[in-house]
Amino acid sequence: MENVSFLKLDQIDLRLLDLLQRDAKMKHKELAAELNLTVTPVYERIKRLERTGVIKKYVALLDGEKIGCELIAFCMVKLEKHSLPNLQVFEKKILNIPEILECFHLAGEYDYILKVVVKDMNAYQEFTVKKLSVIEGVAIIHSSFAMSVLKSTTAYPLGE
Structure with a gap:
């Protein structure tokens, strides 16, 4: 993980994080469509957010x-x-x-x-x-x- 105490997030990062918080199982293709991007930049953003620790992990929320x-x-x-x-x-x-x-x-x-x-x-x-x-x-x-x-x-x- 990169040593980053605060990562500068742009509006696309914030929207991407919001979408993933609501449904972490969204496919990259679906995320790309929501963000008006192609799949590759979405994939790269997610990997950067994971690598820098902004996204800590993915879980299933139970009732x-x-x-x-x-x-x-x-x-x-x-x-x-x-x-x-x-x-x-x-x-x-x-x-x-x-x-x-x-x-x-x-x-x-x-x-x-x-x-x-x-x-x-x-x-x-x-x-x-x-x-x-x-x-x-x-x-x-x-x-x-x-x-x-x-x-x-x-x-x-x-x-x-």
Whole structure:
């Protein structure tokens, strides 16, 4: 990957990224038609965006309810001590817990917020007791539960 902290993107790059965010399985021919380009420049742009890390990876987005992950919880976690070793231990451990979809290190009252998906409340209790609260240095776990999902997207706004 090229060492690029910020890549200058033109309007075609932004439109291409927008199209790929909406449907990463679009064929190069379809993308070219949408962008009024030929296939070769579209292919070259995509390869450049991948090489520079603008496009990190391609994934399939699943419907959590249809695969048995119906409960969405947001865990606010406070550590006992804000030392670098405590932070590193916590961060290393949570990377290997599959129920945690997202984790953000925060400034404010809590140190981390986690997005957790599980089957139901019993599974959540087991998750907190056996996986989260046993991590060295965890002092407080405050949980909130999603009652419904109003918006869920992975698409970044690209100034359109």
